[in-house]
Amino acid sequence: xxxxxxxxxxxxxxxxxxxxxxxxxxxGGPGGPGGGPRRGxxxxxxxxxxxxxCVEKIDFIDYKRVEMLQPxxxxxxxxxxxxMTGTCSRHQRWLGVAIKRARNIxxxxxxxxx
Amino acid sequence: xxxxxxxxxxxCMPTTAEEDIAKIIATLEQVVTERGAKVEKLEKWGTRKxxxxxxxxxxxxxxxxxxRSTQGxxxxxxxxxxxxxxxxxxxxxxxxxxxxxxxxKLAARREQRTRRRPRRAGGTPAPGAGPAPAPSPSQxxxxxxxx
Numbered sequence: 001x002x003x004x005x006x007x008x009x010x011x012x013x014x015x016x017x018x019x020x021x022x023x024x025x026x027x028g029g030p031g032g033p034g035g036g037p038r039r040g041x042x043x044x045x046x047x048x049x050x051x052x053x054c055v056e057k058i059d060f061i062d063y064k065r066v067e068m069l070q071p072x073x074x075x076x077x078x079x080x081x082x083x084m085t086g087t088c089s090r091h092q093r094w095l096g097v098a099i100k101r102a103r104n105i106x107x108x109x110x111x112x113x114x
Numbered sequence: 115x116x117x118x119x120x121x122x123x124x125x126c127m128p129t130t131a132e133e134d135i136a137k138i139i140a141t142l143e144q145v146v147t148e149r150g151a152k153v154e155k156l157e158k159w160g161t162r163k164x165x166x167x168x169x170x171x172x173x174x175x176x177x178x179x180x181x182r183s184t185q186g187x188x189x190x191x192x193x194x195x196x197x198x199x200x201x202x203x204x205x206x207x208x209x210x211x212x213x214x215x216x217x218x219k220l221a222a223r224r225e226q227r228t229r230r231r232p233r234r235a236g237g238t239p240a241p242g243a244g245p246a247p248a249p250s251p252s253q254x255x256x257x258x259x260x261x
Contacts, residue, residue, distance in 0.1 A: 057224065059217040063208075064123075064178070105123050105206045106174070109165035 051088035053095075061094045063101035069108060072099065077109040119154075119214060120181045120189060124196050124205035125174035128161050134201055135175060142179070145191055151183030169203040 053061065062068065072080050072087075072095055079099055082092045102108040122142075126135055139156065146153050159176035168174065181188075189207050196205040 059220045060213060064121075101206070101208065103165070106125065106164040106166060106168055106204060 049086040051086060051091055053091040054088055058091075061091070061098040063098040063105075064107070066102060066107050069095070069099055069102055073108065075112070076114060077112045115184045115186075117182050117184050117211070118186070118209060119211040120183065121208040121210055122179045122181060122189075122192065122205070123176065124202050125164075125168065125176055126201045127169075127171060127203055128173040128175055130175060130201045135177065138196075138199060138201065139177065139179075141195060142192055145195065146181060146183070146188065149183065149185050149188045149191075151181055151185065151188055153179060154182055155180035171203060174203060 072085055074080055079096060082089065085092075087095060099108060103110050126138070135158070143153055143156075155178070157178040159178060161173050161175050164172055164174050183189075193205060193207060196202045
């Protein structure tokens with residue numbers, strides 16, 4: 001298996017969130033020293049799942065469908081990072097665009113009080 | 115100019131009467147047809163809770179329209195009208211034709227891919243039915259699907 005990084009294992013644990021060594025699954029790599037998200041906002045385990053949108057083959061993330069976007073927001077209304085949701089980079093970008101559109105039209109909040 | 119696809123959403127005060135809303139919609143539709151454009155879809159989502167306060171209101175009456183037009187100035191005119199209307203508290207226009215085109219292209223490409231390659235015994239055609247479980251199709255695909 002060819003590696004994108006140097007073949008020798010690095011003294012400190014591998015670059016965070018780069019999936020080059022794990023066969024490429026983004027978001028599920030052994031990120032960060034100490035293993036696991038520190039100060040996990042919601043979950044204390046990593047989602048090793050694949051990107052939900054890739055699995056369902058969704059090409060267009062509709063900003064009008066709030067129920068689809070809601071699971072990707074925190075309680076405070078912030079967008080969840082990719083490593084929490086297991087989304088691939090492309091869909092994360094589209095997701096961000098859709099969420100921001102929905103926020104502009106008051107379908108989703110910008111920020112909520114805890 | 116080619117035809118463009120727009121999404122127009124606007125929110126009225128929840129206290130607006132049905133007939134006033136109908137009047138606003140009728141005005142907009144008239145402007146649209148005057149310029150030779152088409153209203154593809156018109157949906158009234160009714161009163162919904164807003165995610166944040168707009169013009170001191172917590173709810174609003176949502177109306178959604180989908181338009182096809184070749185003229186860009188049409189949108190300017192529609193927005194001007196909405197801006198002047200007192201009952202409308204928020205509006206947003208989005209141009210969608212590029213996205214729809216890209217979506218169709220991706221869907222077509224994916225279909226081509228699954229048709230060309232024999233399906234794995236796993237059953238459902240895997241989204242990245244390539245040699246390796248490559249994460250993002252955009253990386254590996256240009257070489258493979260170039261034909």
